Amino acid sequence: MDQPVHFLCRLVFVFILLDLIMSGFSNTLIHQLRSPVLIFPYVDPTFWIMHLLHIPGFISSHPVIAWSLDIALFASCMGIIMYPGKKLLVGIFLLLYFVYYIIFNSFGAHHTHSLIPVLVAPVPFLFSKRSFLFCWEGLRYFLLFSYSAAFFWKLFRLSWLYKEQGVLVMKENLTPYLYFNPHSFLSEIYFYFLDHPGFTQFFLISGFVLEGTFIIGFFTKKYDRYLFIISLLLPFGFWFFADAVFVEQLILSLTLLPLSVYSFNKKPVSIK
Amino acid sequence: MKRLFLYKVYCYNKKLFLFFAFFAFVTIICNLTGNEITPFYVWGMYSQKEKPPEYYQIYKITVNDKILDYSTGFFPANHFFLQSSLSYYLEMKENGDPLKLFLQKKMGSKYFYVLPYESSVFNSSQNIEKFPGWYKKYLEQTTGQEIKSYKVEVLKAIYDNRNRIDIIHSETLINGDYQK
Numbered sequence: 001m002d003q004p005v006h007f008l009c010r011l012v013f014v015f016i017l018l019d020l021i022m023s024g025f026s027n028t029l030i031h032q033l034r035s036p037v038l039i040f041p042y043v044d045p046t047f048w049i050m051h052l053l054h055i056p057g058f059i060s061s062h063p064v065i066a067w068s069l070d071i072a073l074f075a076s077c078m079g080i081i082m083y084p085g086k087k088l089l090v091g092i093f094l095l096l097y098f099v100y101y102i103i104f105n106s107f108g109a110h111h112t113h114s115l116i117p118v119l120v121a122p123v124p125f126l127f128s129k130r131s132f133l134f135c136w137e138g139l140r141y142f143l144l145f146s147y148s149a150a151f152f153w154k155l156f157r158l159s160w161l162y163k164e165q166g167v168l169v170m171k172e173n174l175t176p177y178l179y180f181n182p183h184s185f186l187s188e189i190y191f192y193f194l195d196h197p198g199f200t201q202f203f204l205i206s207g208f209v210l211e212g213t214f215i216i217g218f219f220t221k222k223y224d225r226y227l228f229i230i231s232l233l234l235p236f237g238f239w240f241f242a243d244a245v246f247v248e249q250l251i252l253s254l255t256l257l258p259l260s261v262y263s264f265n266k267k268p269v270s271i272k
Numbered sequence: 273m274k275r276l277f278l279y280k281v282y283c284y285n286k287k288l289f290l291f292f293a294f295f296a297f298v299t300i301i302c303n304l305t306g307n308e309i310t311p312f313y314v315w316g317m318y319s320q321k322e323k324p325p326e327y328y329q330i331y332k333i334t335v336n337d338k339i340l341d342y343s344t345g346f347f348p349a350n351h352f353f354l355q356s357s358l359s360y361y362l363e364m365k366e367n368g369d370p371l372k373l374f375l376q377k378k379m380g381s382k383y384f385y386v387l388p389y390e391s392s393v394f395n396s397s398q399n400i401e402k403f404p405g406w407y408k409k410y411l412e413q414t415t416g417q418e419i420k421s422y423k424v425e426v427l428k429a430i431y432d433n434r435n436r437i438d439i440i441h442s443e444t445l446i447n448g449d450y451q452k
Contacts, residue, residue: 026347027414033353034409037402038360041393042371046310052392101310108353109360116313131288134281138292141277146315149303153319168322175328175429176355177343179437184344194435242318245348 002085004263005132008254009084009125011262015251016118017077028104030059031066036107044111047102056103072096080125090125097122117248133259140217140255143231147214154208166204166241167197173243200241207237217256228256327428327440331358334423335411350414357410358424361403362445369394404446421449 023029039057041047050056059065076093083089101119105111120142124135159165174190181187193200210230217227231253235246273279278296282289295312302312333340333354342354363370372394376383386393412419428441 022347023349026349026353027410028349028353032413034406034413036357036410037399037406038357038364038395039393039399040360040371043374044308044310048389048393052389054392104349107357108349109356110352111308112352113313113315113317116311119311130284134284134288134292137277138281138295141296145299146313149315150317150319153303153316157316157319157321159319159321162321164324165322168324169318171328171431172322172325175437176330179330179427179429179439180339180341180343182437191435194431243348244317 004259005125006084008136008259008262010081012121012125012251012254013077013080013084016122017074017081019118019248020074020077028108029070030100030103031063031070033060033066033103033107035061035063038109039106040109040111041106042111047106047111050099050102051106055099056106059099060103060107069096069099073100080122084125087126087128090122094119094122094126114244114246114248117251121251136255136259139252143249143252143255144214144217144227146249146252147211147231147234148218151208151211151215154211160205160208163201164197166200167194169204169242170194170200173241177243203237203241207234207241210234224256224258228253231256327430329359329362330427330429330439331355331445332425332427332442333411334425335415336417336420336422340411340415346414353410354414357403357407358445361400361407362426364395364400365445404448407446408448408450419448420451423447 020029024032027033039051041051059069073093073096076089076096079089080086080093097119101115104115121139124132124139127135154160170190170193178187178190193203211234213223213230214227216223232250235249238244238246278289278292281292298309299312302309303314303316306314306316308314331342331354333342342351346354360370367373372390375386379386407424408419408422411422423444424446425442426445427439429437429439432438
């Protein structure tokens with residue numbers, strides 16, 4: 001039982017470590033933000049509480065504290081990879097990442113959903129044995145819900161019926177790229193899509209339907225392998241059509257594979 | 273019934289069941305009302321019908337007399353920070369803190385409940401004035417070079433009949449010269 005869980009824990013945290021390294025290259029670690037001045041708590045009470053306590057501002061405006069938090073974030077992540085059974089390390093990482101998440105979204109001036117998987121995926125590793133299995137499965141439902149809810153939002157708002165939707169989403173997000181790089185190979189592809197709105201709309205509706213397929217996961221696990229493939233394809237579509245990078249969502253895709261995949265002896269591990 | 277996930281959790285551990293049931297319940301309520309409370313997320317991105325705007329905004333950043341193409345060559349989160357913070361600054365420079373305006377409109381006479389917290393959750397005019405200085409530091413962090421001057425222009429762009437971009441208006445948002 002411990003072997004696949006430890007392997008899975010390492011797999012998840014290697015992914016998270018790579019994501020943190022990418023944050024370093026993106027100049028979005030806390031010390032790299034260079035004491036930002038404008039906050040965006042929006043109407044999320046959790047952000048309000050954090051700002052009322054002055055936690056994001058205090059950390060980001062003191063370089064030594066910002067550096068310490070970044071180092072602690074990396075150290076706890078690497079510690080978990082080395083010692084995957086240590087729940088205290090997972091707890092520390094979650095606390096630190098929560099603070100990072102609030103700072104990133106507050107000073108990025110937009111509450112992006114891309115970091116959510118990093119915030120929720122470690123939670124099952126706080127639990128032992130059978131509780132872990134339930135929490136891991138709970139995480140699978142979280143993934144199913146995220147795509148299903150996205151489908152229902154679009155369904156009830158009827159935006160999928162609007163034939164200009166695909167082209168307008170592209171223009172909204174890709175205009176700076178097309179302005180700065182009008183002759184690149186990628187721009188040629190984008191312009192082709194803009195010139196053929198029906199084609200763009202086809203892909204938009206395909207994405208919408210693919211999001212809807214996750215509903216089936218609430219009733220059976222029989223199609224999880226197909227949902228896994230779809231969950232790999234959708235972030236590519238978000239990037240291409242909306243310039244929204246959701247690679248972190250792939251961490252949650254791991255919940256669609258049976259736990260036996262992570263076990264070397266291939267004994268099925270399941271909840272009965 | 274016995275095959276239901278929540279039922280299995282209920283039989284295994286009542287506390288764990290309450291944790292899942294509470295999480296699922298609040299998440300559903302948040303999605304029905306459209307109010308996000310971290311960690312109860314609302315997944316409604318791009319679900320609204322897109323209205324064709326009058327124009328699209330492009331931020332043209334010139335650093336040490338060279339145009340910075342932030343749309344390529346930068347990691348997505350870096351691109352996001354460079355662009356999103358400028359949009360927010362522009363909005364604030366034109367109308368003040370948008371969150372404050374939103375709450376004043378939404379709450380009407382009940383806005384006085386928010387008054388004690390204003391300084392913690394809204395941006396003061398002093399902070400708005402500090403933005404160009406901070407943006408310079410962040411550009412230095414991003415480009416790895418000392419910035420002697422930088423300029424941010426807001427371009428208004430439209431798509432012509434051939435779906436190619438036309439710039440119809442340009443105005444300077446920030447003009448920072450640090451050579452002296």
